[in-house]
Amino acid sequence: ERSTAEAPSAIRGPVEAFANRLKKNIKNLGKWVKREQIHCYRLYDADIPEYAVAVDRYEQWLHVQEYVPPRSVDPAMAERRLLDILAVLPEVTGVPAEQIVLKRRERQSGKQQYEKHSNEKRTMAVREGQVNLLVNLRDYLDTGLFLDHRPVRKLLARLCTGKRFLNLFCYTASATVLAVQGGARESVNVDLSASYLDWARRNFELNGIDESRHRLLRTDCLKWLAGGGDREGGKFDVIFLDPPTFSNSKNMNETLDVQRDHERLISQAMALLAGDGVLVFSTNRRRFRLSENIATRFDVEDITARTIDRDFARRKNIHHCWLIRHRSAAGGA
Structure with a gap:
């Protein structure tokens, strides 16, 4: 018995x-x-x-x-x-x-966080707000969804209503999915990884996002920004710039170090931003220091404290986040 x-x-x-x-x-x-x-x-x-x-x-x-x-x-x-x-x-x-x-x-060093730990290719859909996002809990160290960025994605959803959105180093484009749910009228999403862009495409399909209006572009963000980006549709109203802390991908012509290179990246991204637009810049480098030149040239607001949810309250430096606007747009959106 x-x-x-x-x-x-x-x-x-x-x-x-x-x-x-x-x-x-x-x-x-x-x-x-x-x-x-x-x-x-x-x-x-x-x-x-x-x-x-x-x-x-x-x-x-x-x-x-x-x-x-x-x-x-x-x-x-x-x-x-x-x-x-x-x-x-x-x-x-x-x-x-x-x-x-x-x-x-x-x-972590280099691109280790993006390297495969297994090859099971088992994804599942999870909910965030009103959208569904694919995660893979086994194959990589990161799952395809940065949980600490949940408030940043909510912010982008609010900022992007009726706007043209640029997502640089877009990873699996979860931020874009939330931006589209919030009303973004079109977007360009740039990343060098074919694997992550395919993941982004599946996130789009899962949420019925039209790829003719929300484009996925596989290219090196550093080269793309240095070349002036893609201005066919005009400047962008909202830009999300969340570069890796460090990258030395074999497909890149140069290494990326966010502390060393952020001033150049922000300056090049700001050249693509509409006069009354806003750039959301974020980094997970714990001891990051924003360039004084950026703070002098642009209107900069540190919103880090507002982008740390209760589940990450013990790690106040899990990421840093700023809103950056052209000086003439100060006091605007």
Whole structure:
């Protein structure tokens, strides 16, 4: 006869501290995610240093990224803690073990965050606001959707009503999907990666976006900007510039370092911006410093604090974000 006894709890010993913190976070975020109808969000981000993982919820799945421990930490102890984390997650979150994906995450350099970790090619649609976006929890370190940029995408949706939009380094074009949902009349989306542009195309198809009005352009953003961009349709009302922190792709003629190159990138993008338009510039480089020349030449507003949602409140420097306008447009939109 099958036993009706409950399985013993995995929450015992040192991992109880992790479990309790996770429970607290779930409780603190619960009303907010329900009210805001947020379906993908961060639950835990190395809140307790000994349990150095990031836990993100994507609908009914968990994406767990382990921060590789420093050499001072015994590898066997780190492995034990990781196994304890994986054991308690289903009990605390209600997500079954088979819907928990683990990735090992190191400090990033070059294009490592965009390199494949596996080749399962399993995507699934998740909700953000009124749109659906494809994510891949297994193949790459990043999933195709930057959760910390959720408020930035909402901002772009508001800014783009009736506007012409340019998305540079567009990645999977999730920002454009939100911009179109917000009323963008047309857009140009530029990226060098064929894989990510195909992903963007599938995001467009999933949301019924007309590619004749919202173009996907495969080219090197650095070369495209240096060449004056594509002005066939006139200047852009809203531009989103979110370059990688660093890139040395073999398809590029030069390396990209956002700290070194941002003044040039912003200046070239501003040349494509309408007189009363706005450039949204964002970077995930933690110790980034905006060029004083940019602050002098243009009207610059630091909106970083407004673009950090509650689930990333512990990491105030997860990204930096500015609104940049032509001086004559100061006090406008």
